[in-house]
Amino acid sequence: QSVLTQPPSVSGAPGQRVTISCTGSSSNIGAGYDVHWYQQLPGTAPKLLIYGNSNRPSGVPDRFSGSKSGTSASLAISGLQAEDEADYYCQSYDSSLSGYVFGTGTKVTVL
């Protein structure tokens, strides 16, 4: 049972901007812990997309951006492309569980 809540799905036309929310609580995101994002293309392992709330690893297009405020975080994808169709997960640390937690996951569909 995930403690970070994401919308099950979001969709958009090519070129549009979509956002994915990640809602936590005072024991994880609200405690000031960083949020990281992963992209999982169909049939593949997750890949780091955003670390430390808003930082992109080298090789990740600047179409992807992250932000955090209060007990929530968001991932935005601008200029949506067909290759962005994937599942996206947020991740943080939870002090009540003394462990790492993932979001419920969001499937992005390009219309």
Added chain:
Amino acid sequence: EVQLVESGGGLVQPGRSLRLSCAASGFTFDDYAMHWVRQAPGKGLEWVSGISWNSGSIGYADSVKGRFTISRDNAKNSLYLQMNSLRAEDTALYYCAKDVYPMVRGPYNWFDPWGQGTLVTVSS
């Protein structure tokens, strides 16, 4: 190039044991913490366990505490997960993932990269 290759998965009966391995290459293994993360079929990601660079700090998800044991052999660049008393709900693809820091149980850690996973199926 960093590579993580998991092995040891398979079909096992409920209550039995299985040991997963993860062979690491392309980086200085004993500089980093390592983790196991699993994904049940059609479901999301669940952190299972993590171990610090020197095995001095270890953490487990409540769902596996007391049944699973994580370990590492820095001389062999290998990570392990001993899984005992397996249950049907442990059925999942198990990923090995490298941390970006040496220690676990810190609030800022993230996982990069991940292996391709090894499938564990618990069924009679």
